[in-house]
Amino acid sequence: MTQENDKVQKLAFNLKKNPNDSFSKFALALELLKRDQVSKAIILFESILEQDPDYLGVYYHLGKLYQQTGNAQLAGELFTNGIQLADKQNNTRTKSELSEALETLKIDTDYDH
Structure with missing residues (x-):
């Protein structure tokens, strides 16, 4: 094994x-x-x-998987919700990573929310 x-x-x-x-x-x-x-x-x-x-870490990873599998809408919602949760938890690093992921999603797709 x-x-x-x-x-x-x-x-x-x-x-x-x-x-x-x-x-x-x-x-x-x-x-x-x-x-x-x-x-x-x-x-x-x-x-x-x-x-x-x-569980904050799940927002980035699941959002990226949704983005990779063609579901920009769900990815954007997860990134946005994750940003709000990171802000609430005072986790600036994760908030920054999620914000960057959201911006990349907006650039790479037609997501505009």
């Missing part, structure tokens, strides 16, 4: 024991992205967003 597969199995096992563990879900989604398993990663990120909407 490769080290990467071992990591995925450990994270999946952690999730099986605690299905509401946003950190393990987030880490597993990132590992799946490394393996080009985009649809599985999206499902995990969406699950985090639904159960733990204050």
Whole structure:
């Protein structure tokens, strides 16, 4: 078993024991992205967003996946909501990253909200 597969199995096992563990879900989604398993990663990120909407990191990553899969509207909404949450949490670094992602989305697509 490769080290990467071992990591995925450990994270999946952690999730099986605690299905509401946003950190393990987030880490597993990132590992799946490394393996080009985009649809599985999206499902995990969406699950985090639904159960733990204050989990700030999910807004950038899920927004980027929506953008990559052609859903500029959802990407823009996530970036905008993430900016508001980052502001509320006084997280200037993430707010800056989300703002930059939103500006890039506006340049690359017809998103104008």
